[in-house]
């Protein structure tokens with residue numbers, strides 16, 4: 225799995241939990257890594273970056 229913002233590989237824990245976050249943009253699931261989450265702590269900012 226890759227971050228939809230920076231393209232970095234998103235790692236998963238052994239429990240298949242992703243080290244990042246999933247958000248929905250226009251009905252589509254997007255994955256965002258920790259780094260990008262940190263860069264854009266506000267969800268509105270993240271959505272702006274993804275759209």
Ligand SMILES: [Zn+2]
Pocket residue numbers: 227228229230231232256257258259260261
């Ligand atoms: Zn990223």
